[in-house]
Amino acid sequence: MDEIIKIDTIDKYNKLYGLETIHPLVAVVDLTKATTFPNHIRMNMGIYSLFLKQTICGDLKYGKKLYDYQEGTIVSFAPGQVIGIELKEDARPSSVGIVFHPDLIRGTSLGENIKKYSFFSYEVNEALHVSEEEKQIIIDCLNKVRIELNHAIDKHSKTLIAKNIELLLDYCMRFYERQFNTRSKVNKDILMQFEILLDNYFQGENAENKGYPTVKYFADKVFLSPNYFGDLIKKETGQTAQQHILLKLISVAKDRIVNTNQSVTEVAYGLGFQYAQHFSRLFKKNVGCSPNEYKKMNA
Template identity: 65%
Template sequence: MEEVIKLDSIEQYNKLYGQKTLHPLVTVVDLSDVSTFPTHAIMNFGIYALFLKQTHCGDLRYGKQTYDYQEGTVTSFAPGQIVEVNMEPGMKPLCQGLLFHPDLIKGTSLGKEIKHYSFFSYASNEALHLSDEEKGIFRDCLEKIRMELIRPADKHSKRLISRNIELLLDYCMRFYERQFVTRTKVNKDILVQFEELLDKYFQSDFPQMQGLPTVKYFADSVHLSPNYFGDLVKKETGKTAQEYILEKLIDVAKEEILGTNKSVSEIAYELGFQYPQHFTRIFKKTVGHTPTEYRVIR
């Protein structure tokens, strides 16, 4: 089995790429002038990282997916993610980036908000594509952090570094939301697939075999991560993916209740519920009546 490089500290990453460590918990890197770097490696990140790539120089893989990682894209990694790096022969890793250890943000406002930056848990083939103006903003934020790292530390250093990282992440969230808007046609196509998959799921034996449909099931089916898929559905429909699934489930349930003589228990099992009481509870919460009441009043 191929060795996995564990990157649990800033020092480990800097050594791997021949970078100088100015702070034990955070670094700003420019890999355009590195002399030592792995041409092929599998890395297990124990730190947060964001990279702005300047040109295509190789492939990054996360699981079975390859990054959509061309010039002017940003990729992000969170602790626990494993990434495979494959450099093309004769190429260098031309990119700028920020890496920081989780300990850096403990006790800060960023530490409390870090889970809200959902792009850290996106699948790696969902890179963020930046405009020239957005690239400039990204680099400017990196420069502000770098300036704090090269000056002597004082009582303000940790807070200023943390706030500048937070500023960069906030801009990235804005860029991600913009990307959902500019890729409307692609998103609409995915929603069409989602609808078709929902129909097929409830028309098949999947509910009885696999249970209630999950967001992950549909995200995997369209080759997106659950977080990215959920954000896409929310942006396009105003509903969460889970709400969208529930709406479809209730619609199918109504058809079965009114269009057949099946018992409530039979309908519940066919929809994927393990217990009829669970189905009744969800149906009443959503519709305002139990399945039995709904059958009578309709």
């Protein structure tokens, strides 16, 4: 098995490609200027990274799967993720991007909002494909950070660097929403699959045997990462995937309470709850009355 290299500082990343470290917590990277090129490597990232690939020169892997990473695509990774790079022989990467350490954004608005950029956890076939105009916007954002890095450090430096990175990520959010729209037919097919999978899960014995389903369970079934799947469902329906699961569960619970002779405890266990009290509290919170009260109302 290939050795996994821990990349938890900007300097370690730069040394991997023979690049100079200007700032200990952030770097705007141009791999056309790299002096060393590891052809086969696996990295455990301890830093955030976002790259625009401008030529086809090899494969990028997330876990054991190939990333949808061709010319004119953007990929991003968060700390804790393992990625693999396999370059073609004599290939030279032509990517530009940014890497930054979590410490850079602590105490900034970006640090408070970083979790909203869910694309950092997207996986296979989920890269962002950008137009020429969008590509230029990304490059302009990177240049703004580069200019600030070359400026003498003062009390405004950290804030301005973080805000420019935040601007870059906000543009990526916009471009991803555009991509969701252009893939609308595919997305609707996935939504239909989700509805079928939900029905099957609660109609069979899955819930009783496996418990309350997670978003990850359904994302795995349609071969998407939980974050991408959740964002897709929210974009298509206005509701989160978790809300869809809850609505389906409440609907099935109502049917079983009214149309069967099952006790509330039996209904709870059949829906994957280990404790009937948890089910009753959830039901009352969402319906406005307890399961027993609902049964009496609909007797």
